[in-house]
Amino acid sequence: MSTSQHKQKAFFRRPTFNFRLAFRLLGMLLVIMASSMVLPVSVSLYYSDGSQFGLVAAALVILAVGLFLRNFLGVGATFELHEKESFWFTAIIWLVIPLMGALPYLFTSTVTSFTDAAFESFSGFTTTGSSVLTGLEGKPQGLLVWRSVSQWIGGMGLILFVVAILHRLNEGSARLYEAEFSGTLQRRLHPRMARNVVLMWAVYSGLTLALFLLLYFGGNSFVDSLCTAMSTVSTGGFMTHDAGLAGFSDFSMGCITLFMILSGVNLAVLFCIFTGRWRQVRADEEFVRYLIVLLVAALLCTVSFSIAQGHLQWRTAAFSLFHIASTMSTCGFYTASPSVWPMVVSVVTFLLIFLGASAGSTGGGLKFKRIMILARYVRNYFVTMIHPRAVLSVKVNGTVISNSYVTRIFSYVFLYLLFVALGAFVLTICGYDIPNAFCMAAANISNLGPSPVINNLGASLDYVSLLPVAKWTMMVLMLAGRLEIFAIVSIVLPAYWRPRN
Amino acid sequence: MNIIIAGDGEVGFYLAKSLTLLNYNITVVHPNSELLGRLEKETDLLTIVGDSTSPKVLEEANVQDCDLFLSVLHDEPINLMTCILAKKLKAKKTVARITNAELLSPKHREMFRDLGVDELVCPERIAAKEITNLLNHTVATEFFDFSGGLLTMYLIRLEEESPVKGKSVKELSQIYSTLQVRIVAILRHGETIIPHSDTVFEAGDMAYIISKANQMDTVKKLAGGADFEIKNLMIAGGGRIGRYAALTLENEKRITLVEQDRKRCEDLSALLSNTLIINGDATDIELLKEEGLTNTDAFIAVTDSSETNVLTCLHARRFGIRKTIALVENTGFINISQDIGIDTIINKKLITASYIARFIVKGAAVSSKWLSGTNAELIEFVVGRHATATRVTIGELRLPDGQATIGGIIRGRETLLPTRDTQLREMDKVIVFALPNAMDKVAKLFD
Numbered sequence: 001m002s003t004s005q006h007k008q009k010a011f012f013r014r015p016t017f018n019f020r021l022a023f024r025l026l027g028m029l030l031v032i033m034a035s036s037m038v039l040p041v042s043v044s045l046y047y048s049d050g051s052q053f054g055l056v057a058a059a060l061v062i063l064a065v066g067l068f069l070r071n072f073l074g075v076g077a078t079f080e081l082h083e084k085e086s087f088w089f090t091a092i093i094w095l096v097i098p099l100m101g102a103l104p105y106l107f108t109s110t111v112t113s114f115t116d117a118a119f120e121s122f123s124g125f126t127t128t129g130s131s132v133l134t135g136l137e138g139k140p141q142g143l144l145v146w147r148s149v150s151q152w153i154g155g156m157g158l159i160l161f162v163v164a165i166l167h168r169l170n171e172g173s174a175r176l177y178e179a180e181f182s183g184t185l186q187r188r189l190h191p192r193m194a195r196n197v198v199l200m201w202a203v204y205s206g207l208t209l210a211l212f213l214l215l216y217f218g219g220n221s222f223v224d225s226l227c228t229a230m231s232t233v234s235t236g237g238f239m240t241h242d243a244g245l246a247g248f249s250d251f252s253m254g255c256i257t258l259f260m261i262l263s264g265v266n267l268a269v270l271f272c273i274f275t276g277r278w279r280q281v282r283a284d285e286e287f288v289r290y291l292i293v294l295l296v297a298a299l300l301c302t303v304s305f306s307i308a309q310g311h312l313q314w315r316t317a318a319f320s321l322f323h324i325a326s327t328m329s330t331c332g333f334y335t336a337s338p339s340v341w342p343m344v345v346s347v348v349t350f351l352l353i354f355l356g357a358s359a360g361s362t363g364g365g366l367k368f369k370r371i372m373i374l375a376r377y378v379r380n381y382f383v384t385m386i387h388p389r390a391v392l393s394v395k396v397n398g399t400v401i402s403n404s405y406v407t408r409i410f411s412y413v414f415l416y417l418l419f420v421a422l423g424a425f426v427l428t429i430c431g432y433d434i435p436n437a438f439c440m441a442a443a444n445i446s447n448l449g450p451s452p453v454i455n456n457l458g459a460s461l462d463y464v465s466l467l468p469v470a471k472w473t474m475m476v477l478m479l480a481g482r483l484e485i486f487a488i489v490s491i492v493l494p495a496y497w498r499p500r501n
Numbered sequence: 502m503n504i505i506i507a508g509d510g511e512v513g514f515y516l517a518k519s520l521t522l523l524n525y526n527i528t529v530v531h532p533n534s535e536l537l538g539r540l541e542k543e544t545d546l547l548t549i550v551g552d553s554t555s556p557k558v559l560e561e562a563n564v565q566d567c568d569l570f571l572s573v574l575h576d577e578p579i580n581l582m583t584c585i586l587a588k589k590l591k592a593k594k595t596v597a598r599i600t601n602a603e604l605l606s607p608k609h610r611e612m613f614r615d616l617g618v619d620e621l622v623c624p625e626r627i628a629a630k631e632i633t634n635l636l637n638h639t640v641a642t643e644f645f646d647f648s649g650g651l652l653t654m655y656l657i658r659l660e661e662e663s664p665v666k667g668k669s670v671k672e673l674s675q676i677y678s679t680l681q682v683r684i685v686a687i688l689r690h691g692e693t694i695i696p697h698s699d700t701v702f703e704a705g706d707m708a709y710i711i712s713k714a715n716q717m718d719t720v721k722k723l724a725g726g727a728d729f730e731i732k733n734l735m736i737a738g739g740g741r742i743g744r745y746a747a748l749t750l751e752n753e754k755r756i757t758l759v760e761q762d763r764k765r766c767e768d769l770s771a772l773l774s775n776t777l778i779i780n781g782d783a784t785d786i787e788l789l790k791e792e793g794l795t796n797t798d799a800f801i802a803v804t805d806s807s808e809t810n811v812l813t814c815l816h817a818r819r820f821g822i823r824k825t826i827a828l829v830e831n832t833g834f835i836n837i838s839q840d841i842g843i844d845t846i847i848n849k850k851l852i853t854a855s856y857i858a859r860f861i862v863k864g865a866a867v868s869s870k871w872l873s874g875t876n877a878e879l880i881e882f883v884v885g886r887h888a889t890a891t892r893v894t895i896g897e898l899r900l901p902d903g904q905a906t907i908g909g910i911i912r913g914r915e916t917l918l919p920t921r922d923t924q925l926r927e928m929d930k931v932i933v934f935a936l937p938n939a940m941d942k943v944a945k946l947f948d
Contacts (some may be wrong), residue, residue: 162815381776387777389779389780389781389788390778390779390780390782391763391766391767391769391770391778391779392769392770392778393767393771395771395774400770400771
């Protein structure tokens with residue numbers, strides 16, 4: 001029997017990859033996605049903004065594909081999932097869902113090119129918030145809501161949705177969770193993974209609802225409140241006006257700043273805050289450092305702005321806090337910025353883009369926990385230079401981090417920087433100068449999106465003028481950043497596709 | 502008093518032997534008949550071969566008539582199980598030896614009391630506590646608080662330059678009339694002397710002194726020494742004692758801990774956050790020097806081997822380290838070790854026995870301390886309502902001559918140092934220093 005025949009037979013009898021389960025999960029997700037479009041459709045019907053037909057058509061197509069996958073191709077799926085497959089599942093789901101999510105943009109004729117629609121959709125699901133849309137005030141309200149909904153779904157993780165629903169996945173759910181929320185060393189809130197995910201969703205939805213109510217009763221329009229609430233809590237960053245958040249009242253800006261800070265916190269810690277377990281909150285080293293860095297950076301920016309302006313205003317302090325919170329949580333909001341923009345602020349912002357938010361939050365970046373672990377590892381390395389026989393361990397929150405995990409983080413940081421460098425390389429080829437190229441690549445892999453630091457360095461905030469190749473590169477970066485790289489890299493490795501044995 | 506001990510060679514047998522000397526009825530339970538045979542030959546007690554977690558064995562040991570059940574095996578779960586069973590089988594009071602200090606918190610203690618374990622003893626924890634006490638009082642080589650620190654007892658060495666050298670106890674009290682101390686015993690050339698007013702101090706005497714806490718500094722000066730602060734500390738041995746000591750001290754002092762076992766080092770590094778853990782052999786002096794032995798202020802040897810501990814401490818002294826503490830398990834070694842210059846010895850058996858003795862001594866003894874280097878014991882009694890001691894002054898109280906002495910009195914929040922005319926009252930706490938054979942007589946006076 002030739003090898004190819006053997007392979008084919010194996011495919012039909014006992015597939016290496018559990019395709020049926022993949023179709024099943026994908027189908028379910030598409031159905032969920034179609035149902036989530038009820039919100040944008042109702043908004044567009046209410047405002048009769050002309051996008052209702054496009055949105056309904058897109059929803060129907062997504063629903064049809066979903067039902068087809070779930071009820072035909074995914075019938076009889078065995079709920080078994082191997083370690084290797086979980087990466088593949090994650091990657092394929094994260095490719096298909098955003099692509100399907102591009103349909104509403106095309107069907108409503110908001111954008112004409114497929115690249116732009118895909119860019120906007122990828123940017124949404126990965127909670128990046130880079131946008132190619134301009135003239136937002138003139139866009140259909142329903143579509144703006146859809147943009148934010150896509151961020152909101154993507155912020156928590158598509159797969160977490162499935163995990164919450166599929167009780168039958170058992171240990172498979174933990175693998176998927178690990179692949180999507182990779183390496184957060186998250187302390188589970190509940191022994192059962194499915195229940196754990198439900199609790200996470202509860203925290204997430206609670207935050208969103210709270211911010212929505214604050215904004216709505218703070219005098220903002222329904223659509224503005226809804227979209228901004230979803231963009232903030234998911235750390236996405238899509239805004240409803242061309243001028244960003246400049247039109248919001250001081251009260252609203254305060255609320256948004258607070259919720260951005262909260263969104264950069266580990267969900268498990270947030271859960272402890274809401275259930276009053278203060279001892280655990282205070283004991284969380286990452287949370288404490290996150291707050292310290294946030295406040296110090298905000299203070300530094302306030303001082304630099306004040307020196308540059310020659311006087312100190314409370315508005316400057318408020319703006320600095322807003323800006324730092326927006327950068328660290330990787331929301332990527334912007335508002336009317338001070339006329340002078342000192343270099344110190346740009347540099348601080350640039351560094352914070354890499355740092356990002358806490359592990360286990362919806363934010364992106366390298367994450368505090370990783371940096372803490374690496375810093376401690378390096379410190380230990382220096383101690384062993386002086387005391388060669390010292391036995392040291394890297395600890396976070398009193399838990400020892402194994403060496404294999406530390407090496408994993410080193411590989412992660414290496415890949416991260418490599419991706420930034422490659423992305424910047426493509427952008428420089430496309431004609432950007434080096435500082436802007438690096439800023440933009442970093443902002444996209446960290447899922448930050450638009451950032452005033454780019455603005456200051458001279459490039460335009462909108463991604464409209466990017467060449468298609470640059471746009472696709474940015475999409476790869478966004479996805480790599482959202483899936484924490486390993487899932488993306490491992491499926492393109494030839495070794496991954498070689499048959500076992 | 503009937504006492505049953507489930508114990509092994511480490512703590513149990515020593516406890517059994519010491520308690521037999523105090524005229525208690527001891528039954529020892531242990532699975533190893535050979536060990537028990539040896540013990541029975543040496544000591545006047547009953548041995549029962551068997552597993553202490555078997556109710557049948559416990560009944561055989563007459564657990565229903567037992568006043569005190571001590572389970573001091575090395576294995577914590579077995580001790581707890583034994584105590585729970587013994588209590589259900591009508592033992593009056595149970596004491597379990599534990600290894601996990603976490604169980605000592607009040608909350609857990611209450612839980613274990615409900616289960617039938619009345620008291621928990623963690624020798625390693627007590628030893629570590631003793632180490633931290635000693636490091637704060639570097640001149641004293643033994644240190645003990647009574648009634649929450651109102652009175653303290655310590656063992657202090659008279660140096661050559663001491664101003665009281667060659668003077669008698671009487672002269673001391675005349676010259677330093679404001680000084681309120683009580684010298685309860687002097688160890689000289691391996692002998693225990695209970696001093697009277699004509700006893701003359703000699704250099705090299707080890708004196709057990711009781712004083713108010715605030716007069717300790719004066720006493721230390723008179724003995725010719727002064728406390729020095731310990732900043733750098735080296736611990737050899739990462740067993741439980743070393744671990745607890747490092748855990749309590751690591752935020753105040755710079756600690757280097759040397760441990761031979763790699764796996765243990767890793768566990769230690771997970772537990773301790775400010776201690777430098779070195780994987781190496783404590784007898785490797787070059788390694789210790791490389792890790793800063795010469796700059797440390799104190800050296801604590803608590804490895805599993807008593808010989809290693811004594812030897813490394815000797816080495817440390819040669820490098821000029823002023824405070825050395827060695828864990829010596831072999832009680833026979835203690836006197837020798839002190840003779841050859843190691844100033845402080847820690848012994849788990851003595852520590853545990855001291856601690857457990859408070860549950861044993863008749864009358865209302867509230868705490869006790871067995872002293873190393875002598876077989877004497879220091880006991881804190883509460884004077885009973887109809888006690889003989891409330892009727893006469895201390896001078897008239899007929900304490901066994903040369904075998905017992907009253908070291909101090911605590912009355913409410915006040916402390917008194919006794920004279921011949923002091924009259925004891927009900928509820929006074931009395932600290933008595935006594936040799937083993939006088940213990941019963943003394944206890945009767947206060948009950």
